[in-house]
Amino acid sequence: MNINVIGIDIGGTNLRGAVVDSKGKILKKYSLSSEANVGIDNLINNLIDLINNLRADFKITGIGIGIPGILDSKKGIITQAPNIKNAANYPIIKVLNSRIKPRLPLVIENDANCAAFGEYKFGAGLGFKTLIMITLGTGVGGGIILNGEIWNGAHGMGGEIGHIKIYPDGNKCNCGNRGCLESYSSLVGIKNMIKKGLTENKINKKLLEKIKSTKHDKLPELFYEEAKSGNSFSKRLWEEFGKALGIGISSLTNLLNVEIVVIGGGIANAWQMFIPSTKKAVKENTLIGPYQKLKISKSKLKNDAGILGAASLILPEK
Template sequence: MGLTIGIDVGGTKIAAGVVDEHGAIIARTHRDTPADSVDATAAAICDAAAELIANHAVEAVGIGAAGFVSSDRSTVLFAPNLAWRDEPLGARVAKELKIPVVVENDANAAAWGEFAFGAAKDVEHMVCITVGTGIGGGVVIDGELLRGAHGVAAELGHMRVVPGGHRCGCGSRGCFEQYASGKALVREGRAQAESGSLAAVQMLSVCGITDAAELTGPMITDAAVQGDPCAVELLDDLGRWLGEGVASLATIFDPTLVVIGGGVSAAKDLIMKSAVQAFEKVLPAKANRPHAPFTLAELGNDAGLIGAADLARRPAVSR
């Protein structure tokens, strides 16, 4: 199959692009996401795709959507930040565009992008962790995307790591993303500042703010890159949680490679070093088990778009 379109549907923006068989984006467009309207969101997706189809010989469309996607890769069962509930998005868009459409979870699509064209393009088994406000990710085993019986496997951010821990947006307590995400980073940074920690007050100064409520994840990352001790410590703690969680995932999936992406990964060695150290320390049977190396993702914000486009040309990949 030749050219396909990848569409990454976010809470505020719909990014679309024409992608060739080598993973190169040759044309782009975008639309705002009318997140509170199912009909308006579908119309915006179709409008963006139609613009690209008008100028390129496109054979299929792949849509990356945040939420649970059915095993037939067509229906969005639930989306936390959009109005989709049992929404037959794939059939709806295909009917309008008169072209095959595949729908995939956005984190799965991003993981596939890294597997097919990015940091994991030379392996057959990988775990991809996307560390942003929350934690997303995907798993590839024997060159196939793991989707599970109902299409909702690999919700890595909601693996429980602390019984009775912090309440998560999913309703449970102690989920992985409550300890190893941008949300966790900000929570801990604000808590330190509000406790009167002089080191945290100094960090706020480096960030150019005085009110802890204004603190953000990118601010902490930038402060750490500048060498602020409190910010460095916060990222070190996040990296430790990340590494310990990945150690548990490694015992289940036995990956060749662990790929770390998302906004927090901009800290690079400030998070990767502590993540690898924690992983090596707590990995079960570590003396007798191969240790998967860690690497940073390569495709950035385009991973989901590229991955969705490629999955549209690979109907046998996800089952």
């Protein structure tokens, strides 16, 4: 019998979903604005529209939803979600159960964990049992899979890879601490390096003009192109970005001895610019045993990792 489920990825801007079969094949996709910044009620209305659209032509057996925030998955509650307005302590499963007709089994999971689970089930992590996924975007997201299960800590707050310490007394992080991975290997990190470059007078006039006329979320692409054409500040920026990532991966590897680290997120597109210094730092800082067994790979599922991971949560074990 064909089993089809719905996987949903809730983002700060977009709400993306798909009908997925038991082999991880996407049969239909749909997306709309999430309006998460307007409020949780708008988000729920959009979520219902998305689900109704996706289930119209398919027999669906369940829905998995990836949510950006700290959740109590068992109780079906969003504990804390800074990118969704008024979502603190929100009983999302209870609300959805009362709105989805006919009712379907529902599960929720943190979005970064979903992406890691997607890569584990259907992507770069296929065939491995232990995996870490690092998502490079505005910040640094992380998901840990141990023996085929998501590890998110005793209270659902674990796997915060973006906030492991890279440099004590380093850059100030949004979390209030200093020297976190996120303050180097992310869009936030790139902005920190621009600031530093400006105070140290390392950015020439031509590059500064380009930085000023570039939208923030396009800065990684700008520095990718600049590094490719030999600009020394841009090359240095990616070296620093990659080195911090490598130091972070070495701490995780020394601690967990995972088989594979998968790197995804929009900035992973600059792979060839940062990965040499990442690999160098991993080699220099990881114990020889776990280092020799470690594989570092680029995400295979890209934007679909979250959707496929959320769908996998509700697919029956083979």
